[in-house]
Amino acid sequence: MFPYKTSIQFDRNSNQALYLQLSNQIIQFIKNQTLAPTTKLPGSRTLAAQLHVHRKTIVACYEELLLQGWVESIPKKGTFVHRNLPVLNQQKLDDTVLSDLKMDTGFSFYKNNISPKSLAKRKEEFLYFDDGVSDARLTPMDEIARTYRRISSKKNVFEHLSYGSTYGNDTLREVLVTYLNATRGLHISKENVLITRGSQMGIWLSSQLLLQKDDVVVVGNTNYLSADITFLNQQATLERVLVDKNGMQTDVIEKLCKQKQIKAVYVTSHHHHPTTVTLSAKRRIHLLNLAKHYNFAIIEDDYDYDFNYNHAPILPLASHDTNGNVIYIGSVCKTVAPVFRIGYLIASKEFVDEASKLRGVVDRQGDALLELTFADFIKSGDLDRHIRKVMKIYQQRRNLFCKLLKDELGSCIEFDTPIGGMAVWAKLNSKYSWATVAEVAKKYNLEIGNWQRYDSAKLGHNCIRIGFASYNEAEIQELIHRFKKTMEETMEMYRCPQLF
């Protein structure tokens, strides 16, 4: 008989129940045919005595094996390894030795030279300049995970587990109607809401529906790089318009409209990405009137509506759109955390219907459980509470960061304190270059990152965006300390190039 006593081992510190530990080990013996088909298993009392476990453990184990189909129970005879084990050996085509999948592809395909490669993994000893992202450590993970589990254990959860709507979960759409109408001054109903994976999907869907090869889209002369890439992927023509302290120059857009057909204007009206400026009231009205007159779409990417430190947020263009020109895009990535892929695209019903069809082709549908979780998170007021809490913290971080940047690096970095958002638009004294600074910074375990992305139009403005929200006060002190050391060494290099 098979030596169960010496072959079976239990880990009593494991989280796994004993009966599962036992059944998993028996399955292995069945799989490798140590226990062959039709072998009789010992009676539960006998095996319990041998293994020094309760008889109930053996009974539960045998039930598990029966349920999984590894054994069969023959009345009055006992429990046997199943005579006919369907998945024991997979069928191979022939006996050739299979080699590993190659690195190269056995066919030709269309490569894309526009999108950037994935970023390398971060090193722990380094501090990083980021684009202005939230602090993951402040994510209200407990509340969200608790809500997710509560929703998952509801009796009617099964209604949400099968294929769902390409528009997104209806409850979340309804909650967003109330929330966005209250907080953004919108006047929308459920039909105007498409749930997306995040802002990026909203930009992509809009781009697909608005732009074909050579169609014109207007963007800032500096612009959010991911939007640029999305439009270029679509082979659209980008017209770049100057951004000044009042945002995009709308009179330049008007001139363009007179020259050629504009299909869309992409704006980050609340805090322009990357320069952080706010589009002025006068230009907002001008842009809306232009869109109405020249029939173009405004893609309004309102990525950080919630973070304002000096005054109330300015209502988005979408709240003043009475002609169906604005496609309003937002997400919870900045307010809660990027890992939660929940965003929205707000537009006329006609546009939302088409966008939802396209979304179905790309990834079928969203995650109804996560969407229900966020419906609850928003409706209960938890989102608002979270925003107000982190806003206070980010405001303190902005104040400290800007004070230190001015005090310690004012001689070589020029910037305006941003009135909102999570980043500073920092201009390096034109004597120096970010290429050199980035190189020197590495010595001080500081990573400036992909600074080129802020000047894809090659304007030579010598500015980059530096996020302040993701670091706590001690980390900000350290970041500025390393940056100062970096600049001191850089300046020394420029003064005495022979030393280096």
Next chain:
Amino acid sequence: MFPYKTSIQFDRNSNQALYLQLSNQIIQFIKNQTLAPTTKLPGSRTLAAQLHVHRKTIVACYEELLLQGWVESIPKKGTFVHRNLPVLNQQKLDDTVLSDLKMDTGFSFYKNNISPKSLAKRKEEFLYFDDGVSDARLTPMDEIARTYRRISSKKNVFEHLSYGSTYGNDTLREVLVTYLNATRGLHISKENVLITRGSQMGIWLSSQLLLQKDDVVVVGNTNYLSADITFLNQQATLERVLVDKNGMQTDVIEKLCKQKQIKAVYVTSHHHHPTTVTLSAKRRIHLLNLAKHYNFAIIEDDYDYDFNYNHAPILPLASHDTNGNVIYIGSVCKTVAPVFRIGYLIASKEFVDEASKLRGVVDRQGDALLELTFADFIKSGDLDRHIRKVMKIYQQRRNLFCKLLKDELGSCIEFDTPIGGMAVWAKLNSKYSWATVAEVAKKYNLEIGNWQRYDSAKLGHNCIRIGFASYNEAEIQELIHRFKKTMEETMEMYRCPQLF
């Protein structure tokens, strides 16, 4: 003084803590300016006595208000409504009355007439013919939700909350390497794995990279409609090849290869969708050799590898691909539940790198928490256990469904019992049409659904797919009962058309 006692109401049956109920109500009074800026709030003892709550409740409430920035605390003076409330009134552009967002769009855009509209909501009193989907009620929701919460409460969870890799979570990629190599006979490493949202995203990414306008893709003469739609969206040319009892006729593909350049062949080799037949071993080898010789890609959509009732699963084409021709696509949608948007695309590193860049443009990244949850679910053996359990149940359902279909409707429905999967390919006697049957069925609260989708090539085969897995035995009895009634009335209509 403000009448707190009569204005504040507590719901002692609510899940919300009393201090939050109180702070939320006070926030409303501050927002609507019933409590104006600089108003002094009562001392905690006074308010506690008035509201009959513990003083700690008031202290916690004031702390919450302070944290959220609604009040300020002035030492030795007390707690006051903040004099400077930043988000109290949002700034409007002007005083115009804003009207609702219109149904129509104020710009022109590219509409798509290929994708189907979203399906209408299901009615409870109806039974539905489905395409072969899993039974949501069997989803191991407890295990998944528990795992999700455990992962969410780990100390290092914050590392996973910010922006992540466009390839998907590394842990899941590694787990899938082990799992797919063991269960599918693949020989892959992490670089060959891209995590997707589900099979549909895998098909879509492949389509984008392989096909441009007028490029040729080979599909079955009946084919999975969503794949057809994806290729048509890409403006590709579809060449349809006959599918017989051994799957797609590969000699027809060979003839095509001699005539024109083929970019890709889409196959559901394990159980062809919709007809459920398995691609024979001979044709598998033939197809792989053709791909190697003519340099085309094989998109192998292995949507239901796990469900086989008569014999072991047949290893996918991908397990025999030594030349980098196969793009292997799968997901957990059929094995666990469609709501979990986790799938994979397996291909050469070169192809996976490009697909991951494109994926970044569309929806940036996946959901790392859900990906970690499934990494754990697979690695712990829970997925295997779940599959074996539901397979036994689905097998019983298949047996019952096929027996009843034959016994009760054998005179008008012809079919082969499928050896795997979740659906039967059912041929209606050519005397009758599904259009009529679908119409009559509604009287019996039976919805045949979108039966046209199974014959998009207009072959007139008079077949549809009927899922058996999502209904329990009592429901199957009822489904067949209603179907039988429907057919009896339909036959009566054909016999005596004057009666109707």
